[in-house]
Structures are given as C-alpha cells and as structure tokens.
Amino acid sequence: VQRVNRGILEILQADLTCLDGRFVADVRIAVNANGRIAAVGMDAGAPQPVTRRLTGRALLPGFVNVHSHAFQRALRGCGEFYPAGMGDFWSWREAMYAFVQRIKAHEFKRICRQAFEEMLACGTTTVGEFHYLHHDDAAAFDYAFDPLVLEAADEAGIRLVLLCCYYRTGGVGDPLQTGQLRFDGRSVDTFLKHVDGLAAQLDRSRQTIGLAPHSIRAVPTADLKLLHQAALDRGWVVHMHVEEQAREIRECRKALGTSPLQWLLDNLDLGPHFTAVHMTQSDETPADRYVRRGANVCSCPITEGNLGDGIGPIGELLSRRPDSVCVGSDSNIRLDMAEELRWLEFAQRLRRQKRGVCVGSEMSVGRQLLRCGTVNGARALGIDTGRIEAGRPADFCTLDLAHPALTGCTAETLLDGFLLGAGGDAVREVCVGGRWKSVR
Numbered sequence: 001v002q003r004v005n006r007g008i009l010e011i012l013q014a015d016l017t018c019l020d021g022r023f024v025a026d027v028r029i030a031v032n033a034n035g036r037i038a039a040v041g042m043d044a045g046a047p048q049p050v051t052r053r054l055t056g057r058a059l060l061p062g063f064v065n066v067h068s069h070a071f072q073r074a075l076r077g078c079g080e081f082y083p084a085g086m087g088d089f090w091s092w093r094e095a096m097y098a099f100v101q102r103i104k105a106h107e108f109k110r111i112c113r114q115a116f117e118e119m120l121a122c123g124t125t126t127v128g129e130f131h132y133l134h135h136d137d138a139a140a141f142d143y144a145f146d147p148l149v150l151e152a153a154d155e156a157g158i159r160l161v162l163l164c165c166y167y168r169t170g171g172v173g174d175p176l177q178t179g180q181l182r183f184d185g186r187s188v189d190t191f192l193k194h195v196d197g198l199a200a201q202l203d204r205s206r207q208t209i210g211l212a213p214h215s216i217r218a219v220p221t222a223d224l225k226l227l228h229q230a231a232l233d234r235g236w237v238v239h240m241h242v243e244e245q246a247r248e249i250r251e252c253r254k255a256l257g258t259s260p261l262q263w264l265l266d267n268l269d270l271g272p273h274f275t276a277v278h279m280t281q282s283d284e285t286p287a288d289r290y291v292r293r294g295a296n297v298c299s300c301p302i303t304e305g306n307l308g309d310g311i312g313p314i315g316e317l318l319s320r321r322p323d324s325v326c327v328g329s330d331s332n333i334r335l336d337m338a339e340e341l342r343w344l345e346f347a348q349r350l351r352r353q354k355r356g357v358c359v360g361s362e363m364s365v366g367r368q369l370l371r372c373g374t375v376n377g378a379r380a381l382g383i384d385t386g387r388i389e390a391g392r393p394a395d396f397c398t399l400d401l402a403h404p405a406l407t408g409c410t411a412e413t414l415l416d417g418f419l420l421g422a423g424g425d426a427v428r429e430v431c432v433g434g435r436w437k438s439v440r
C-alpha cells in the first residue's frame with residue numbers, strides 16, 4: 001500500500017482560506033514535517049482527519065515585510081517637536097544618530113525582538129532586515145550586533161532575510177560622520193569576509209542572507225560594482241535605498257553627473273535579484289526602464305509619510321508589472337501590514353484624485369495589495385513564501401472572523417474589508433515554517 005501521507009505533520013482547515021486573493025470555504029491544507037505545504041484542496045491529506053481545525057478563522061498567506069531597520073522601533077514617538085517648518089528627513093536622521101551613539105548590545109537585541117514580535121502580531125511572517133548598525137565598539141570594528149539580529153529573529157519566531165548593509169561614506173565622497181562610525185564597512189574585502197562567515201551561521205530553515213549597499217550617498221561606486229557582482233556570484237539578492245530624497249539626487253548629479261537611478265541603469269546588470277527601496281523622488285521614465293529590467297521597488301508608505309519623503313510613481317510601476325512593487329515598514333514607527341498596504345493605494349489616490357490605482361489586471365485593490373504584501377515581497381527577498389500552494393513554506397496568518405472590525409464582511413468583501421478597514425488586531429495566530437504562534 002502506498003503511504004502518500006508519510007511525513008505529514010498536520011492537516012489544517014479554516015472556515016475560509018485565501019487562495020490567489022479569493023476566500024474559499026472548507027479547504028484542507030496538508031503541512032509536511034519539514035515546514036512546507038504538501039497539498040492544498042478539499043481532500044488534501046485524506047484519508048487522515050483534520051488535525052488543526054481553525055474555527056471562526058480565515059487563513060491567509062503570512063505577510064512579507066521587505067524593509068525594516070528593527071532598532072529604529074525604539075525611536076517611535078521621538079523627533080516630533082519642530083521649529084516651525086524645519087522638520088524633514090535630515091532632522092529626523094540627526095535624532096536617529098544621537099540614539100545610535102548610545103545604544104548598548106543588550107538594548108539592541110531587546111528592541112529587535114520587540115519589533116519582530118510586533119510584526120508577527122500583525123500577520124507578518126517574514127522580515128527583510130536591512131541591517132547597518134553593526135559595531136558595538138566602532139574602534140574595535142567588532143560586528144557584535146550582527147549575530148544579535150539573528151538571535152532576536154529566532155527567539156521571536158519570524159522568518160528573516162538578513163540584508164547585510166555596507167556603509168562607507170557620509171555623503172557622496174565624504175568621510176563618515178561621528179554618528180555613522182558604528183555602520184562602517186571599511187572595505188569590500190573585509191565586509192564580504194564577515195558576511196560569508198555570517199552566512200555559515202544561519203538557521204537555514206528560516207534564515208537567508210543578502211547584500212545591502214546602503215545608498216549612493218554611503219557607498220563609493222567602485223565598491224557598489226564589486227558588491228553587486230559578489231551577490232550575483234553567491235546567488236544573493238541586493239537591496240539599496242534609492243532616491244528617497246531630492247537632496248540625494250542633487251548630490252549625486254553633482255558628484256557623478258547623473259541621478260542615482262540612472263547610474264544604476266547604466267552600470268549594473270539589474271534584474272529580479274535587485275530591489276530599490278523608496279524611489280519616492282524618481283522620475284517616471286527611468287523608473288519604468290528600471291522595472292522593465294525585472295527589478296523590484298520596495299515602497300514604505302507609513303515611514304515615507306512620516307518623514308515627508310514624497311510619493312513614488314507606484315501606480316505606473318504596477319501597471320507596467322504587477323509583481324514589481326512590495327512594501328516595508330522601514331523605521332517601524334507603526335507596525336501594521338494592512339495599514340502599510342492601504343497607504344500604498346491611498347497615497348496614489350491623494351496624488352491623482354482617483355480611486356483604484358493599485359488594482360492589477362483583476363481590477364481588484366485587495367488582490368493587488370495582497371500580492372504586494374506577500375508574493376511580490378518574497379520575490380524581492382529571493383525566497384518562495386507568500387502564497388498558499390503546495391511546495392511553498394507553511395507561512396500563514398489567521399483573521400478572527402468575529403472581530404468587530406470585520407463585522408458584516410462576506411467571503412467576497414473580507415480581503416478589502418481587512419486591508420482597508422481593519423488591521424493587525426484582527427490577526428489571531430501566525431505560522432512560520434509549520435510552527436504556530438498565538439499572537440493575541
């Protein structure tokens with residue numbers, strides 16, 4: 001007798017399951033002992049009985065937060081007093097640098113864990129941690145904070161893509177300033193030796209790694225080319241802050257004679273492995289050329305709103321390629337994936353005075369936003385999570401169908417109802433690689 005169910009850990013069934021943006025009743029999901037989905041369907045895993053009946057719940061793929069600086073969670077509520085008209089990204093950055101100079105290792109790990117737990121609590125099961133605060137002692141050049149990020153993620157139980165950041169200059173061609181010394185990458189060789197060592201320490205079931213040259217202001221172009229090639233050689237993703245601020249573009253034009261995005265288009269072999277974070281100040285034409293290469297854009301609408309960064313050409317990029325845009329929580333001033341996603345659409349509505357900008361070919365806001373918050377993010381991070389489908393990791397979140405904010409929602413309206421009108425507090429459980437955690 002063929003034992004088709006060998007290795008099956010459990011069989012799930014929620015009231016409603018989100019398959020490709022549609023809620024379907026009575027779907028069974030068989031999960032393997034290796035933390036991956038074995039089968040999805042009305043009789044998945046049969047004849048075995050359902051072992052985890054999620055009554056009163058809707059099951060969704062876990063969300064993917066592509067861009068976080070976890071330690072900045074500690075700055076929530078800070079830097080919000082302004083001399084009239086003086087507050088901007090750069091004044092916020094000064095507040096962040098002051099904090100960076102005094103943070104201790106034990107505080108750093110505690111704050112990271114807090115941020116990761118809050119992410120899980122709003123249904124986020126994967127984080128791309130763009131990690132640049134490396135050294136406990138800048139003079140010792142110790143990279144003491146790097147293993148702490150891995151430990152914090154492991155203890156919280158979140159899937160982690162460590163985007164190890166290289167930071168070399170304080171502005172295009174300028175030396176590092178005092179507040180930046182703990183970020184120093186020193187040289188590409190030294191940095192890569194460190195990252196290769198770190199890659200060997202990962203918990204491979206839930207952790208992977210990528211390279212993050214910080215930005216055109218913080219990385220010399222020669223180093224940028226070397227890092228990009230090193231990532232390609234290793235099969236790693238590359239993430240970089242691109243055109244968040246008009247000043248960055250002005251400085252780049254002055255030093256390199258072109259905009260950051262145009263420099264990338266002219267000098268790197270861009271593709272699906274590359275993600276530009278923000279692009280809030282990017283012109284439509286180079287932005288369109290960029291996504292035609294298959295590369296990704298990570299928008300961080302809540303942080304961009306908080307910092308006054310501007311509104312990128314997201315609607316245009318999504319109409320070119322519905323898989324081009326993903327989202328991140330960046331400064332972690334607010335951690336709520338539904339809210340992050342709704343602001344992706346709302347900022348476009350405010351800009352154009354039109355509704356339904358991020359809709360994709362199905363003309364559905366909810367389905368397009370869900371894609372941005374799940375599979376598009378997984379693509380940008382080079383992992384295969386983000387969809388409830390056989391073979392993919394068992395990464396889920398559940399919604400409490402009895403939550404007051406979801407009252408009146410039907411299977412047809414639940415996705416938009418949750419993403420536009422509810423939030424993280426409707427999430428009850430998350431599952432990362434087959435491991436469940438109750439978050440409320």
Ligand SMILES: [Zn+2]
Pocket residue numbers: 067069130241277330331
């Ligand atoms: Zn960032």
